[in-house]
Amino acid sequence: MAAFIPTPASIPPPNALLRLQDIPNAPPNWHPLSPLSFILRAAQIYPEKVALVHTDVQQPVMYTFSVWAQRIQNLAYALIKAGIRPGDRVGVIAPNSPMIADAHHGVLAARAVITPINTRLKPSEVEYILGHSQCRLLLVDYEYLHLVAGTKIPVIVTNDTGRAGDPYEDFLAEGRCFSQEKGWPGLEAEPDENAAAVLCYTSGTTEGCPNHAQRLVSGGSGERLRGAVSLREFIDARLGANLRSKNEPPDRILPMFHAAGWTFPWTNVFAFAKQVTLRTVNYTHIWNHFLHSGVTHYCAAPTVQIGIVNDPQARRPPQHITAIIAGAAPTAHLIAELEKTGIKPVHVYGLTETYGPFTRNYDDPSWENLLLEERARLMARQGHAFATAEAARVVYPIEGDAVSNGPLKDVPRDGKTVGEIVTRGNIVMKEYFRDPEATQKAFAGGSFHTGDLAVIHPNGSVAIMDRSKDIIISGGENASSLAIEQELASHPHVLEVSVVARNHIRWGERPMAFVVLHPQHAAKWKGRHHEFGKDMKEHAKKRLPGFACPEWVEVVPELPKTSTGKILKTELRKIVAKL
Structure with a gap:
């Protein structure tokens, strides 16, 4: 790409102090967990390392960690100047691009709650989400302004240029001016690591509204509300995501609005990784990056993986590539096709209520000598829980009462007896927002009920059989x-x-x-x-x-x-x- 010069407001001052305001009276052996520490750490250790690349657009941009940290700081101050207060919801409607990447950090820096909204919804569905979430301000990409036509909520538009004159860039510049160069120490750290950080809505796949969810739109929109997520819980989800990638997080194909990008917006920064953002799932662009940009990791649902391996440009890349697969169970055939293409599949499983994946199918050395098809069948299982999650259990309710608050009984580890996957621990959502009844039902028996039917094998590996509604x-x-x-x-x-x-x-x-x-x-x-x-x-x-x-x-x-x-x-x- 041609030389890109960030806006003047994006250039940090010399010797910028990369630390939030100290919390008064905090004990010296404690600090509240927050993913904001990742971007500050990255900007301090690798200030000139490329952090964010957005090239497949008319006006490409590229930001180093130091510049990106300044832009995130500017966004936080701009939100505060606009009247955003701790706990307020800030909606974001954008494809994968610098603005939504900024927002996953900048909204938290303002101690607000990011509410990423699916760009492919109907205006009526977006209207409901805005009302239900009570968003106070919206960050909207220019292509999706039609989704918020007529809203009375203040809207900040980005033309996705990164250049002066772009309304979003002007908004950031206003934040920089408002800060009076107080920098990061002028921003208050969130003292409560259990404070809400993100509010997610996700597309459903069953009648009206999916399992354990209220009907949000009259007649059923297929949208369901996901609970408030705390700062501490995101740290644990982030660590689990990081471990599944062996400290090398993937580049971006997965939409950042989907379950907060499976927490990778934070994981990537924690590992000092360069992120490549794509506005759309364009297989020409994807394969261009595979073959020429040195991309080593990415994450995508099975339907996208199918498109990747069947694209005319598909060939063995010059470097090793790892694909994180979730969103639906991949078939053994798909896993085999990825391997033939030279892409190592890593199968993970989870839900938005667990911030994306919480289990991984870990490699077993004994699989190396198996035929490809047989190995692929074993790899298609959902596997074991992350190190940061409690073990994934497969249970059946006592006396057949699926919502009993009594103790849950595990099915035998025979690979045959079908039960429901449940889990608990730090990477489970805090609650269903403004719906205590649904929250209580989802947490019956002291664990989160996924609604997925599975068996558990003698080695403790979980294998999904079906959703309860899909059994024939x-x-x-x-x-x-x-x-x-x-x-x-x-x-x-x-x-x-x-x-x-x-x-x-x-x-x-x-x-x-x-x-x-x-x-x-x-x-x-x-x-x-x-x-x-x-x-x-x-x-x-x-x-x-x-x-x-x-x-x-x-x-x-x-x-x-x-x-x-x-x-x-x-x-x-x-x-x-x-x-």
């Missing part, structure tokens, strides 16, 4: 739609597949598979989808018991998905209900 009961047998999808995805002509239950006169329910064909093989089956269905059923018979084999196979151009890439089985069930 056929002739009295429980068939896991996830397990069926894993096997169907191994068909060489399948790009994506999703399975739901369809009513059957004799068996009650039978699986129906919706399949997206691989582009390289779609032409072979053009006008012959019925024959492909027969071929798929024969493939299934070799891998699945009869009750789990799909009775119907429908070839579709694409699968319905949420804005974060999760397959919307609710929409598929609507299709099935009309058949």
Whole structure:
């Protein structure tokens, strides 16, 4: 990129003191945990190291840690000048870009609560979130102003230029002026590490509103509120994320609005990593960075991973790349394809209520001598909890009462008995905001209930079988739609597949598979989808018991998905209900 010069307000003064205001009367053996310490530490140790790269835009920018820290400081002062007080919610609507990266630190520096909002929502959904969260100010990217048209909440717009004259840059400059060069010591540190730090909303994948969530929009928007998250809890979530990457966090593909970017906005800074931000999931840009920018880590949902390995530019990169996969369970076939491309998959599992992943499928040395397909099946399990999380348990409720406050009973470690994944500890959310009833239900028995059905193997590794609503009961047998999808995805002509239950006169329910064909093989089956269905059923018979084999196979151009890439089985069930 051509030489970029940050705005004058972004240049820190000489010998800037990178420390927040001391907390009065704090004991010398304690300090409140906060991810703000990461950016201050990075700016002190590696001031000239590149921290943030935003190149795939008309006006590229690049910031070092010292410059970025100054911009974050400016944002904090600008928010305070705008009337933001401790505990106030600040909404952010933006793609991955410098502004939302700034906000994950700057809003906390103002002792406010960042509320990242999905850029792909409808205006009515955004309106509800703004009302429910009671946001006091909005930071909005120019492409998404239509989502807040008519709002009475103050809006700061960014044109994503990084140049003087951009409204966001002017806002930062006002903050610098307001600070009167008091710098970081002029900002109060949050004394309560349990104070709220972020408020998340996330797209749902089940009817109306997903499990353990209130209906936020009349008729069900698929949006659910995620609880207030504390500063201390983010530290623990960040450490867990850092450990899963062996202290080398990934570059950015995952949207930062999604579960606060799985806490990587803080993890990356903790490890002094250079972050590459992309406004969209553009496979040309992704592969350009893989092949020419030295990118070594990234994180993305399975649907994005499928696009990466099947892109025409896909080839073995010159450097080792690790892919963090979560958001939905990857199939063994996808894991195998990533490995063939030279990308090491690291499978993790979690929910927004746990700030993203809290388990990882850790490598086992005994897998090295296994065939690729067999190893990939083992890697598709959800694995064990992070070091910073309490063990992931699989339990069934006593006396069949799923919301009992009595003790939870673990299922046997036989890899067969199905129960629900529960967890507890520092990386579990604080609460469902303004919904004590939902919070109490989610924490029944003293643990957080995920709603995911799983088995636990003798080595303690968790393997998800399905969401409770997605189990197919056929002739009295429980068939896991996830397990069926894993096997169907191994068909060489399948790009994506999703399975739901369809009513059957004799068996009650039978699986129906919706399949997206691989582009390289779609032409072979053009006008012959019925024959492909027969071929798929024969493939299934070799891998699945009869009750789990799909009775119907429908070839579709694409699968319905949420804005974060999760397959919307609710929409598929609507299709099935009309058949």
